[in-house]
Amino acid sequence: MHQLAKWIVIGFVALSSLMTTGCYDRQELEQQAFVTVMGIDKAPNNMVDCSLQIAVPKTPGSGGGSSSGSPLSAAAPLTFRAHSITEALMMANTSVERSITLSHLSTVIFGRSLAEGGLQSVIQPFVRYREFRRTMFVAVAQGTAQEVMASNKPVLEHSSSRMADSIYVMGGRVGLFPVTQLNDLITAMETPHQDVILPLYAVNQSIKDNPKGGAIKSGEVFQPGSEARSGGNPVEWIGGALFKGDKMKDTLSGTDMIYLRMLRGTVKTTNIDFQINKQREGAVGIYIRKERSPDIKVVLSNPVKVKVTLAFDADLVSEPATKQASVISREDKIKRLIEKKLEEHIKEVLKKVYNQDKLDPIPLSNHIRGHFRTYHQFVSYDWTNKLKTLQPDVSVKLSIRRFGKRLEPVTER
Template structure:
């Protein structure tokens, strides 16, 4: 009898498929942009992944069928919140919008400067939204970045953003930052983050001629170039709390990644110690993570050791630095220049911006008996008068495949 009852009741307890969502019934948002709008509203821009048929046709269309709008233009919806914008967007998009495959969220500069917490806080509760999604800040409006973006190689938006994340770790021109990093920094005392910057290149967009000067720019949107993707990713936006308080360029981002200990290799130019009008190109190799020694006196003393090896890849002046004495002179000059740049960046971030994006505060936790004592310590106030000393101690380990410079025969 009991067996019969179990057999009859068991099918009723098995989960069914009444709430299933087929892939063909969903519109996957790959990039989300958030900008300020009048009346306290926001403009949400959705870049929707283009549906591809296994047979190779777009959107399941056959032969020479019309390309779906997802392949042509993003959609911008004005609303009170991101969630409401998703709801309103489904009044003109024939599939249910979902964030399960979101690869990037971009905040307009106006939103980032006024605070992003009110926009990301609901997303952390939304089950389809992953906190591991990277986020960035636009130089201007996010919708302009999304509308103008034209990748050089990849057709998949997800693949493009993954490639940019790999570039961030390999060359250091932009930081890597995910919404989880910002959420963790907001929940932990004395911590901040830097998000990558995107900007529409004014020379490429307007087909302008490059200026007749000797300046080089590492600013997103101002890189001297022609052709290619009209959008630059270069430098970062410095957050204090949930607000942007400063911007760093691409070169500063390389130094920041070295101070964080997250960059294994970097290419940089330094001034030639013998001929000040010429540059020396080097490739930096991290020997180990940067080490911080912080003394909580008055003033606070911050000493940073950044162990670095370099390969000399270019000596414009043609001077031979491979011998012992010239090599020692070169190493000292490179160390002094790098120390000065790293100290200047740290002073700007910690003292001027009051933003601990490394964060250095992690290295002082062990000096407090309890978490509450660490939390109540006036770290940012003490940083206003902090003394910062950086020692990079550069060692030149090779001069490329040809040690001596080229000499013209006469």
């Protein structure tokens, strides 16, 4: 009996060793090419141009001397024309010395022409292929994704992955562009009465033509690709691309994006300047912090009415030179001026997005679900056509907490 038990144990151990995993399919780090950024553009004959930016591992310099670049600085992007993304990735293995892997892919950029035509045809691999993570950031190029990737010259970061993380952390602090992940895009495409907005990447041609800087050419404030500046990275990330389903319909400037993100409750802090009159004699500048989430009430009347209440804390950071009394004595007047300006601008954005474009990126549809007894009734409701006559009512409650380091402006005696 003892001998039988011994052979049973030996047989069990032998069989177990056959079922354990081995390392026959292992891949060493030196055998992999890590893609950090992917760009997808529309190409002729129903094909796509797939651009890949590959991290180039480098050995950090030893001793006190500084090493050139980052341990994961990126090589120039490579572009492959194929019938699909997966085919392009396979083609990349014919000219890249290492096996292509997407485990470090942080950002996917869609070209504008592709986005306007619809992402339905290219989005399928992102859902099914195991290496595409839904936490990847997605964006739209003002022109082509290939141009944006080729023109990108970071000011500080050398690692593409770290650059993406830094940009999108900053997005939550300034509000000039949305922070959108692949999961947000897919969820909006699959959810009735809900639209998505992606950040816009644009190439500033004047910076690209004169990278060393020089005289500032005419430009527009907070407009993608048109910023009036000199030197730095030719690529700008500002504003948003509005989508209806899988198709891009319109764009928003950086300023409009701040107001839309206020309505969504996704901007924590930001700076805003208001011109006090048409002569632009001066501006009132405030630093805003979100006090609480937006209070939104939707009435399904004809037309649909929306009441939005926003509450903010603010620091006064600038005001026009004046010989008037201390700012404390004028606090109520300044507060009413800022509240009125905020209400006007936010209402303009609502009319543009909802009345003109008939889109719902906030989405307000989340606030009407309780009006329907069943999900089928909610889906069948003609929400899109109701948006063109939607009547917004915006109320802003501002609390000015601080007035800066002094109470009186600097004036000439």
